[in-house]
Amino acid sequence: MTKSKSLKLAFAGLLCATGFASLSAQLVYDAEKFWSQTHIREAYIGNYELNVKTEPKLTEAEQEVFREILEVMKTDKDTALQMMLSNITTESSGALEFIAGSLYGERGDIDNAMVYFKKAIDKYPGFLRARKNLAIMLVQKAEFAEAIPHFVRAIDLGARDSVTFGLLGLCYVNGSQFISAETAYREAILLNSETKDWQLGLAKALLNQKKYQEAIAVLEEILLKEPENELIWISQANAYLGIDDAETAVAIQEIVDRLGKSTADSLEFMGNIYMSRNLTDLALKYYRKAIAKDPKRSVKTHVDTADILVGRGAFEEARVLIADIREAYSERVDKNQDTRLLRMESHIAMNDGKTDVFIPILEKLIQNDPLDGDSLMMLADHYTSQDTIEGYARADLFYERVVKIEEVEVKGLIAWARSYVAREQYGKAIPHLERANTLDPRDFIGRYLEQVRKVHLANIGL
Structure with a gap:
């Protein structure tokens, strides 16, 4: 395996563990900002003239009204809306329903707008603008899957504007239909290359298809217009990571940080990159900055990161990060997270040989949960390591409790057997290994059992 591939795999593991798995996570849909844009509102508000080619013809009475x-x-x-509603009947053409829906839409009453657009379509299925406006209302309600067939029908009826294709792309992205989204967004950009939303959507569709080089080109075009947009820089860094160019990804993130544009996510991302390169001191720097940047962020994210540090043997860095977590989130650490942090702290203290620290922690964990097999086993292993009669006696008490817990029984049986082997009491180790091998037959257990049997037989002269 090449070094770059190894780096990518290692980093992918970190991304999954810290909840930052999506390379397009930064390109999110901001509904409030999106719908406030003039060109989007103009797509469905303010035009009440009827097009006789794609819309129902008015009767003479309706024309007068x-x-x-x-x-x-x-x-x-x-007043116009009330007049419109009073003239709608079961016999009206559908045009009046369309105008009523448009007036409701302009007032921000999406539910009523949808009611009247649907009535217009029921009366005249080929009503292009009613189809399109209904689809737009559905997108505003985040009902993306329901909007797709109406956009597609509007296109079949002749809609060839960038908003129709762009919003269709948004619907496809939200349904994880990234190939279709790419096609729709490319059409939207062809019709209007100035709309950033369509470029962002295309970048997201490309990133999710792992078309990193194409995504980089699209993001670079956006950056030419918005060189201080940190979200685009962060997405660009993600894309470079996708093509195994961690150096460029790091350089981009450093630029974002120096511009003072970092977010908690981008700082965590930086920490992950440095962690994947075993630069734990630099990783810690960015993990700590992520906590300071957003004290309201998910506690679990940082607890997961601390767990990774402990797992990699970066105990000093983990100690500092855990202290930051406890200080920043003192009122938000739940029972499960506190248990995880306590277990990490016990590992760190055990590594440092601080028995006066880790034993009380483990005892507290067991007090909180008498069936905490991992903590029971850590105490048992600790007392075994003392290599004293008193230590072994205490170890046996804890091992006895461990093997009564189904989830860790096999692990406890093997650990208890090893404890007896350490005491050269091979005969007592054999039943535990036999039980473990029955519950979970594995080659290494069987081999260990045979070795212990041979030594035991040799010791008793057989």
Whole structure:
């Protein structure tokens, strides 16, 4: 395996463990900001003229009502809406329902807007704008899957504008249909290359297909217009990581940090990159900055990171990070997270030989949960390591409790057998290994059992 591939695999593990698995996680849909944009609102608000080619024809009576309502609409849209509603009947063409839906949409009453757009479509299935506006309302309600067929039908009816294709791309992205999303976004960009939202959507679709080089090109184009947009820089760093270019990813993140544009996620990301390169001191620097950056962030994210540090033997760094977690999140650490942190602290203290620290921690864990097999076994192993009669006696008491816990019984039986082997009491080790081999037959258990049997037989002269 090449060094770059090894680095990528190691980092992928860190990403999964810390909840930062998606390389396009930064390219999120900001609904409030999106719908406030002028070109988006203009796509479905403010145009009440009817197109006879794609929309129902008005009867003479409806034409007269329509002209009157359009005149009132110039000064009083509330009154115009009430006039519109009073003229809608089961026999009306669907055009009045469309205008009512549009007026409701303009007022931000999405539910009523959808009701009347649906009525317009029921009366006239080929009503292009009613289809398109209904789809837009569904997107506003985050009902992306329901919006797709209406956008597709609107396109079949002749809709060829960037908003229709762009929002269809958004629906596909939210349904993880990234190939279809890419196609829709490319069409939207072809029709309007200035809309950043479509470029961001295309980048996200490409990243999720692992088309990193293409994503980099799209993101670079956005950065030319928004050189201080930290989210684009972060996504760019992710893409470079996708092509095994960790050096460039690190350099980009350093730029973001120096610009003062880092987020808690980007700082965590930096820490993960340094961790994947075994630069634990630099990793710690960014993990600590991530905590300081956003004290309201998920506690679990940082607990997971501390766990990784302990697992990699970076005990000093883990100690510092755990202290930061306890200080920053003192009121938000739940019972499960506290248990995990206590277990890590016991490992660190045990590594340092501080029995006066780790024994009380383990005893507290067992007091909180008498069936905490890992803590019971750590204490048993500790007392075995003392190599004294008193130590072995105490170890046996804990091993006896461990093997009564189904989840750790096999592990406890093997550990207890090893404890007896350490005392050269091979005969007492054999039943535990036999029981472990029956519960979970494995080659290494069987081989160990045979070796112990041979030594035992030799000791008793057989």
